[in-house]
Amino acid sequence: MLVRMFYTSCRNMTRAKNFALLVLCLLIAGILIFNTSSASSDDTNKEYSMVAENDSMVVCFENFDDTRKLIFDAGYNDVDQDASSDTVIYFVTPTYPRREQAAEITRLGQTLMHVPNLHWIVADDTESCNPFLNQLLKKFGIPYTHIASPMPVFYRTRKLVPRGVANRRAALSWIRNNNKKTGVLYFGDDDNTFDLKLFSEIRTTKKVSMFPVGLIGDYAVSTPIVSNGKVQGFFDSWPAKRKWPVDMAGFAVNLEYMALSSNVTMPYKAGYEEDEFLKSIGLKMQDIEPKANNCTEILVWHTQTKNNKPPKIRISSGALQNDKVNLGTLLRQLESMGVSHISQSEGTAAQITKDGKSKSLLSWFS
Numbered sequence: 001m002l003v004r005m006f007y008t009s010c011r012n013m014t015r016a017k018n019f020a021l022l023v024l025c026l027l028i029a030g031i032l033i034f035n036t037s038s039a040s041s042d043d044t045n046k047e048y049s050m051v052a053e054n055d056s057m058v059v060c061f062e063n064f065d066d067t068r069k070l071i072f073d074a075g076y077n078d079v080d081q082d083a084s085s086d087t088v089i090y091f092v093t094p095t096y097p098r099r100e101q102a103a104e105i106t107r108l109g110q111t112l113m114h115v116p117n118l119h120w121i122v123a124d125d126t127e128s129c130n131p132f133l134n135q136l137l138k139k140f141g142i143p144y145t146h147i148a149s150p151m152p153v154f155y156r157t158r159k160l161v162p163r164g165v166a167n168r169r170a171a172l173s174w175i176r177n178n179n180k181k182t183g184v185l186y187f188g189d190d191d192n193t194f195d196l197k198l199f200s201e202i203r204t205t206k207k208v209s210m211f212p213v214g215l216i217g218d219y220a221v222s223t224p225i226v227s228n229g230k231v232q233g234f235f236d237s238w239p240a241k242r243k244w245p246v247d248m249a250g251f252a253v254n255l256e257y258m259a260l261s262s263n264v265t266m267p268y269k270a271g272y273e274e275d276e277f278l279k280s281i282g283l284k285m286q287d288i289e290p291k292a293n294n295c296t297e298i299l300v301w302h303t304q305t306k307n308n309k310p311p312k313i314r315i316s317s318g319a320l321q322n323d324k325v326n327l328g329t330l331l332r333q334l335e336s337m338g339v340s341h342i343s344q345s346e347g348t349a350a351q352i353t354k355d356g357k358s359k360s361l362l363s364w365f366s
């Protein structure tokens with residue numbers, strides 16, 4: 001705006017043929033333009049795109065401002081007070097569009113709201129940035145990066161689909177591209193359950209820390225075996241000849257340690273993602289730091305949300321468009337989230353109940 005005003009007054013001076021003043025104008029204009037561009041690069045909230053070399057990846061939105069009202073400030077959280085260490089946890093969450101997505105992200109976001117010094121990388125398994133998801137992410141006030149990183153079509157048709165891999169690869173690219181050299185990396189799926197104590201535990205990771213994950217496989221737990229404070233082996237009901245038979249949620253990696261390896265990757269190999277990733281960072285048994293009180297506590301649970309088909313609700317367009325009643329707004333919103341569908345001809349008829357009696361919407365509104 002300022003630049004445009006200045007330009008207009010300079011043009012007027014040209015007509016007056018005042019050469020000296022014109023030179024002065026150009027000089028000041030130059031300073032103005034320089035200031036405007038450097039101010040915008042200072043902006044903490046950036047919206048821009050970036051495409052990685054091989055996998056497709058778009059950064060949808062980033063926020064570096066921490067505007068959370070943290071519970072630990074109010075003295076409720078005594079578990080992550082060592083946030084005095086300014087080590088940042090890069091919490092990587094693969095997610096994908098399905099009817100439970102908004103619910104999962106709400107629950108996880110509200111857990112992460114209590115964790116200081118955390119940057120949440122949410123990588124969505126989609127072609128393009130989902131504005132609804134971004135609105136949801138923004139609300140938490142957590143510093144975050146929202147990425148759209150679809151699984152290559154080729155892998156989707158496989159019998160065993162490598163879930164969340166394109167997303168985690170995109171997050172690794174983001175860390176690399178943004179020169180994040182210090183901090184701790186953790187892969188936290190959108191449907192797991194995290195104890196707040198987990199964060200103070202992994203924040204002190206020097207190389208690679210490991211800890212038990214509850215609700216895994218036929219043992220209902222996957223954990224390192226620890227004696228004398230050292231990891232001696234692993235207890236996991238699916239060994240599958242893996243060198244590192246652990247779950248994705250069962251380890252954290254220090255970024256300085258990770259940077260020592262040049263071929264860090266997570267391959268599209270269902271069931272072997274953890275093993276291959278840990279091999280790619282050159283992990284050795286003696287590098288592992290057991291956490292969670294020598295792996296005697298469960299601080300993360302491999303919970304799984306039941307996946308039901310979105311139901312179809314039969315409702316007339318008149319009732320749906322009626323803005324005097326809440327129902328249309330609500331059902332349209334759930335439709336846009338993929339939670340349920342609205343139809344005028346199929347599905348369960350929408351009825352309203354009062355005093356134990358159900359009525360069709362039409363008769364209710366008439």
Ligand code: UGA
Nearest residue numbers: 094095096125162163164167189190191247248270271304
């Ligand atoms: C288990 C492990 O805990 C995962 O870390 C591992 O990626 C997965 O197996 C696997 O190897 O297939 P599980 O609960 O069986 O996890 O899988 P999901 O929770 O369905 O998916 C893992 C993550 O990938 C989730 O965060 C999910 O949102 C995401 N995902 C899933 C996608 O991004 N795209 C998909 O098509 C499916």
Ligand code: MN
Nearest residue numbers: 189191303304
């Ligand atoms: Mn899961």
